[in-house]
Amino acid sequence: MKKIIKNSIKCNLCGDIIVSKHTHDKVTCKCGACSVDGGNSYLKRGYANSDTDFTELSEYMEIEEN
Ligand SMILES: [Zn+2]
Numbered sequence: 001m002k003k004i005i006k007n008s009i010k011c012n013l014c015g016d017i018i019v020s021k022h023t024h025d026k027v028t029c030k031c032g033a034c035s036v037d038g039g040n041s042y043l044k045r046g047y048a049n050s051d052t053d054f055t056e057l058s059e060y061m062e063i064e065e066n
Contacts, residue, residue, distance in 0.1 A: 004040045006059040013053060020044075 008019040014031035026037040028046075034054045035046035047053040 001063060001065055002060040003063045004038075004043065004058065005061050006057070007036055007039055007043055008057040008059075009034060009036055009045065009054040010057055011054050017057065 006019065007021075008017065010017045011029035011031060011034045013033045014029055016029035016031070016034075018027040018029050018034070018036050020027050020036040020039050022039040023041045024037070025039050026035055026044075026046075028035040033048040037044035037046070043058060045051070045054070
């Protein structure tokens with residue numbers, strides 16, 4: 001399975017890079033079009049227009065399931 005090590009996007013409208021660090025850490029970009037939430041537990045995305053409003057910058061690590 002994949003473990004989230006960085007929950008991050010870049011807003012394509014204002015260029016802001018935002019990172020959610022905790023499960024309930026909702027972060028919105030400067031222009032307000034995009035948001036990230038969920039920290040390293042889950043990826044939650046918010047956007048005003050469409051999912052082309054942002055570029056995905058999240059990083060994952062493959063971990064073995066035993
Ligand atoms: Zn923005």
